Amino acid sequence: MRLSAPGLHAPHAAAGPALAAIGRAATLALHDELALHPKPGLVSYVDTGSHQDMDAGTFLRSLFALRHAYPRLATLGFEGAGWAALQACGIQAERRMLAATGGINTHRGAIFNLGLLCAAAGWRLAQGLALTPAGLRHTLQTIWGPALADRARLTPPSHGGAAVRAHGLRGANEEAAAGMPVLFDVAWPALQQALAAGWGWDAARAQCLLAVMAVLDDTNLAHRGGLAGLREAQAMSQTFLADGGMGQGGAWERLAALHRHFVARRWSPGGAADLLAAACWLQRVCAGGPPR
Numbered sequence: 276m277r278l279s280a281p282g283l284h285a286p287h288a289a290a291g292p293a294l295a296a297i298g299r300a301a302t303l304a305l306h307d308e309l310a311l312h313p314k315p316g317l318v319s320y321v322d323t324g325s326h327q328d329m330d331a332g333t334f335l336r337s338l339f340a341l342r343h344a345y346p347r348l349a350t351l352g353f354e355g356a357g358w359a360a361l362q363a364c365g366i367q368a369e370r371r372m373l374a375a376t377g378g379i380n381t382h383r384g385a386i387f388n389l390g391l392l393c394a395a396a397g398w399r400l401a402q403g404l405a406l407t408p409a410g411l412r413h414t415l416q417t418i419w420g421p422a423l424a425d426r427a428r429l430t431p432p433s434h435g436g437a438a439v440r441a442h443g444l445r446g447a448n449e450e451a452a453a454g455m456p457v458l459f460d461v462a463w464p465a466l467q468q469a470l471a472a473g474w475g476w477d478a479a480r481a482q483c484l485l486a487v488m489a490v491l492d493d494t495n496l497a498h499r500g501g502l503a504g505l506r507e508a509q510a511m512s513q514t515f516l517a518d519g520g521m522g523q524g525g526a527w528e529r530l531a532a533l534h535r536h537f538v539a540r541r542w543s544p545g546g547a548a549d550l551l552a553a554a555c556w557l558q559r560v561c562a563g564g565p566p567r
């Protein structure tokens with residue numbers, strides 16, 4: 276599926292199928308992330324990683340519950356909605372997720388990241404602009420960047436966020452305010468390079484995940500493992516990549532060992548998982564989808 280935006284100012288009805296496809300790509304991208312195994316500390320169809328309160332079924336219920344939110348966010352972007360409307364839609368989606376999972380936070384970060392990307396795609400569609408990674412990044416920064424930057428200063432952080440920011444780390448909101456540099460400068464190039472090397476969709480997603488884990492200030496890791504845990508997880512990911520990443524001999528076995536190491540410590544890179552999903556969404560929206 277390649278979604279370019281032909282013609283300036285596409286009328287609303289004509290854009291309906293494209294907006295629906297943008298939203299559907301988000302649900303599919305969440306599944307791309309869930310279906311990958313092993314992922315250090317994360318839930319998949321094979322096991323629940325570092326989690327006791329959720330499994331793949333919880334994630335499936337969550338992504339099913341979110342399936343209308345993403346096309347809605349794309350439509351809001353198409354309509355040029357302001358930040359308040361996007362936020363209200365995101366908060367409603369969070370409520371749906373919690374209702375579907377019995378109060379478990381499966382996709383809070385993914386609602387936010389993928390929701391913003393869908394909105395940016397909808398906005399570009401309305402302007403007749405191409406859906407490219409660089410273009411989406413530019414739209415995010417110019418249209419909603421100022422509101423995000425204000426929130427970064429004004430909104431009190433939740434959960435481990437306070438401690439995390441006390442260490443000068445960058446959470447989901449700060450990442451978005453900066454134009455999602457880890458997504459566009461790290462995750463997306465890693466996925467593209469792996470695909471260009473012919474590694475296949477599974478290895479490419481694993482490489483992308485490790486590339487993100489190597490650099491992201493993942494608040495979930497900091498929450499579960501403290502700053503020391505976050506830094507050790509980053510260092511282990513960097514070493515894995517330096518040794519050849521998914522291109523090294525025995526890569527899958529080594530990834531499985533990393534998974535066991537994370538599970539033993541209850542570490543879970545949930546923020547990195549979300550950015551893997553976001554990179555898969557870019558692949559589906561901007562690059563014709565996963566390789567066949």
Ligand SMILES: CC(C)(COP(=O)(O)OP(=O)(O)OC[C@H]1O[C@@H](n2cnc3c(N)ncnc32)[C@H](O[C@H]2O[C@H](COP(=O)(O)OP(=O)(O)OP(=O)(O)O)[C@@H](O)[C@H]2O)[C@@H]1O)[C@@H](O)C(=O)NCCC(=O)NCCS
Binds near residue numbers: 326391491547
């Ligand atoms: C903007 C908000 C989403 C910010 O919320 P918060 O202040 O909580 O910010 P962060 O802690 O920075 O991150 C929120 C979630 O984003 C993921 N994440 C973590 N680090 C990063 C990062 N550096 N960059 C990008 N994304 C990041 C992560 O989400 C994933 O993990 C969650 C599961 O974690 P888990 O450990 O299992 O569960 P917990 O219950 O949290 O902990 P335990 O007790 O079990 O240990 C899961 O959600 C994944 O998606 C972070 O959790 C929010 O405040 C907000 O504004 N929401 C309103 C919606 C909105 O405005 N939308 C705008 C338009 S769409």
Ligand SMILES: Nc1ncnc2[nH]cnc12
Binds near residue numbers: 316319324
């Ligand atoms: N597969 C997964 N396991 C645990 N937390 C996550 N957050 C997003 N995806 C996740």
